[in-house]
Amino acid sequence: MTAEASEDNSYVEDPPTDFEPVEDIDAETARQQAQQLREAIRYHDHRYYVENDPVIGDRTYDALFARLEALEDHFDLDREDSPTRRVGGEPLDELESVEHVAPMQSIDQGGEETDVREFDDRVARGLADAGFDPAERAYFCEPKFDGLSVEVVYEDGVYQWAATRGDGEVGEDVTENVRTIPSVPGRLRGDYPDFLAVRGEVYIPTEDFQAYNRERIERGDDPFANPRNAAAGTLRQLDPSITAERPLAIFFFGVLDASVDFATNAAVYDRLPEWGLRVTDLAEEVDSIEEAIDYRDRLLDERDDLPFEIDGVVLKLNDRAACEALGSTARAPRWAFAYKFPARTERTTIRDVVVQVGRTGRLTPVALMDPVEVGGVTVSRASLHNPAEIERLGVDVGDEVRVQRAGDVIPEVAEVVEAASDGTFDFPESCPVCDSPVERDGPLAFCTGGLACPAQLERAIVHYASRDGLDIEGLGEERVQQLLDAGLVEELADLYELGQLDLTSLEGWGMQSVANLQEELEASREPPLDDFLAALNVPSLGDATATALAREFGTFEAVMDADREQLQAVDDVGPKVAAEIRDFFETERNREAIERLLEHVDPQPYEAEGGDELDGLTFVFTGTLSNYTRSEAQELVEAHGASATSSVSGNTDYLVVGENPGQRKREDAATNDVPIVDEDEFESLLAERGVLD
Structure with missing residues (x-):
């Protein structure tokens, strides 16, 4: 027993944890109980952290600690040296400098x-x-x-x-x-x-x-x-x-x-x-x-x-x-x-394998290892790339492995030097973040959670608000991460339920920036159908495909319910793209997230703007145009009845090339006898058709 925990302290050995409500005791009793709890908690900390010999269980300790917090809060008994100060004080603006009482020297x-x-x-x-x-x-x-x-x-x-x-x-x-x-x-x-x-x-x-x-x-x-x-x-x-x-x-x-x-x-x-x-x-x-x-x-x-x-x-x-x-x-x-000691070089032991869920839903296994020096850099993690690579290497937790840096940058496991078992790491069948089923696509694995997976949510929101989505200013990566960290947004629909007090409580959000964001969100409630489709971040569904789907089906509900055959009948939608679109909308958790979003957003039925001057023509663009971005050129021809696809096929009527065009598309055009036109010829064609004056 120590000076901090006297023999008559009832919270040292076999302490009681059934406390009276703090409202039912007087201030003097609270003060005495808090003092005993402080002494006892210091004693238990010493037994646990210094002597490695605890005398009570974690739950009992937690109960004592919680009781002390409750007493200090209710009776304003907080003290500078109380163990409860360990939960952290107020955030600092910066770390101040302090002079040491004696020099803290280096060692040869x-x-x-x-x-x-x-x-x-x-x-x-x-x-x-x-x-x-x-x-x-x-x-x-x-x-x-x-x-x-x-x-x-x-x-x-x-x-x-x-x-x-x-x-x-x-x-x-x-x-x-x-x-x-x-x-x-x-x-x-x-x-x-x-x-x-x-x-x-x-x-x-x-x-x-x-x-x-x-x-x-x-x-x-x-x-x-x-x-x-x-x-x-x-x-x-x-x-x-x-x-x-x-x-x-x-x-x-x-x-x-x-x-x-x-x-x-x-x-x-x-x-x-x-x-x-x-x-x-x-x-x-x-x-x-x-x-x-x-x-x-x-x-x-x-x-x-x-x-x-x-x-x-x-x-x-x-x-x-x-x-x-x-x-x-x-x-x-x-x-x-x-x-x-000599630096650990290249060979080390895998202590754990954790599966990381990327922003696209791709699952990447990462080996957590004893730190090892590789190419002059100490690393403690290395990529295992995908499930197929795990199977190829035959790697498992506990194995001694050789690590290398791919391209002198990314550490990766090169080989198993000494196996700890006969098996390999058991790749999960469900997403470690959202528990959705995992699907394999060749050597790769993907979470099917989509919009409902928190690991993919940041990317989904940033894309939703980007220029390729609904162009909502004020929702860049940093601010989206703020909203996620604060627990204010757990799915896309939550953006439309953000209140002024929610936002002004965050660092860097003033009244004007909050008002601006709320105005932007309000303006996004009735988006054009093609913009809304592109904003959902559906795999393989870019701007051109979104416009083609909007033109073909007319309403969001029709796109969402279209089967693979109907999707595949749309220009620029092949079997793989059709399958990915269908899988996205068939995933139950995606449907739930979209239904919640539709409570706040009403995608407008597609109405072709402009005329039909280019009806029946299909364009593909490559390289950099001087008078248009590629998206603007695609939108222009689509507004006048044409289709704009991403790849050249026998159905393509014109390949429009700007500066630094892709070699592959030009080769495909030659193979399929597709006319290749430069930007001047493209504009002449538009003028002939009455699109340009």
């Missing part, structure tokens, strides 16, 4: 045994010059964590501030973010010093890193390259509540300044846990440089089995008085050395 390093022996020789000479017996030199060895170094300061046992290393003299103030890390105590334990500034390494445990990357990939975000980048990016978040959601941890390994003295560096490791500060149990005292080298070699062998990333070991002269005598250079202490 090397990866060869000769480098370490030279360091040992320098230490021996320095000790002799300073009056110490070099024969008695001993070292304290610890893992070199691959994370982000921070300074954490306590006064009178209470957490005060934290800062990144920065340039060693001044760092970034990350006080609120570090406060959210569960293994950072808000108050020290036991017989702590009046002042203590400690150095620690913030990191993300390997298993948590892989799980967090899996979540990011499944929701369509880019995964972090490695745990260090993830920890660094998380610690520099301006919103502490985001930091609180991510699985950060910390090991403390040094004292920058304190109101107590330590005889040895080993003594630092003995005292820090007494005060509630977590240290690794892998550190060791050794009596010679030979033993230090052996220590490094042991940890190198154990590296892949550790629950966190290390990239070497740190050797410190153990006697702190001797350390002070040796002093430092301008950048590094003379009494410490980092003996680096």
Whole structure:
């Protein structure tokens, strides 16, 4: 039992979780209960995060924590050092600078045994010059964590501030973010010093890193390259509540300044846990440089089995008085050395395979691996491309593989070096995001969820609002992502239900921008049929096909209900395109999303504008025209009765070529005896037909 959790604290051992409603207790009872809960939660945090020996279950802990939050909220009992502060404070405008209480220096390093022996020789000479017996030199060895170094300061046992290393003299103030890390105590334990500034390494445990990357990939975000980048990016978040959601941890390994003295560096490791500060149990005292080298070699062998990333070991002269005598250079202490591990190169182990759903619904398997250096870049994920590639490689979780960078850019699994099992990764039959059935198209796999799949929603909305869709200004990628992150839009129809208060609560949305968007949305409620069809982002259904379908069927309901044979009878709609259109509209979840959308949007029946001067003609355009965009040229001929298709066939009447035309279309035109005309000849034809004056 500790000073923070006295023997009469009922929330320490077998705590009750059946609490009276906060409304039924008085303020003094609430204050006493909150104080006991704070003490108990600190005790349980220490048992869980420092001693790795919890005495209560997660649900019980959560109940105690929730009760403390409820008391603090209802009775306004919030305290600066309360464990509830870990859920994150108010977002910051920027990270301020803070000067360290003592320099946070770098450490000289090397990866060869000769480098370490030279360091040992320098230490021996320095000790002799300073009056110490070099024969008695001993070292304290610890893992070199691959994370982000921070300074954490306590006064009178209470957490005060934290800062990144920065340039060693001044760092970034990350006080609120570090406060959210569960293994950072808000108050020290036991017989702590009046002042203590400690150095620690913030990191993300390997298993948590892989799980967090899996979540990011499944929701369509880019995964972090490695745990260090993830920890660094998380610690520099301006919103502490985001930091609180991510699985950060910390090991403390040094004292920058304190109101107590330590005889040895080993003594630092003995005292820090007494005060509630977590240290690794892998550190060791050794009596010679030979033993230090052996220590490094042991940890190198154990590296892949550790629950966190290390990239070497740190050797410190153990006697702190001797350390002070040796002093430092301008950048590094003379009494410490980092003996680096060789970089993992090309061969690594797959720890998980997660299936990413792309914006088009394509499913891409991604291997999450132990970080490995490939072409000078450390990577921890690699593409497996598609289900057929998994089967070809015979790859599964646990396999040791060789990784390469395709085109020197994208990491990919090249081969299985040593299989962990006889099987291969079992590719899912349903979408990991929306649970819709997965369909195979040759070597590829696709989610059939369409408009109802959250992973495809951002792309669907951006396309819906783009110039190729309904041309709704104010709905670019960044703002669409804002709406999705805020939970304001879960399908297209939700755009039309956005209220003014919903939008003005978002960062960067003023009253005028909200009014503009609402005006744009209102103007899109009665779109032309062909524009609406193009806006739905139906596979293989572009502008020209949308216009051809609108002309052929006249109404949206007729297009949606057309069978494959009817669709295939339309110019520019072949068997594959017809099948994709039919599958899109037959998917139940797409139909549901469209029906909801139709409650707000009324696509207008198609009415051909202009005349029939070009009736019966079919045009194909290629290259860049000077007086029209390709879309404008297509719309022009279609408005006067012609068809504009994307490929040349025996039914094509003219191929119109601009600058840099496609070779394939010209070859097809020659094969099918289709006249090829340039832009001037095209306009002359339009003039002859009465389309142009």
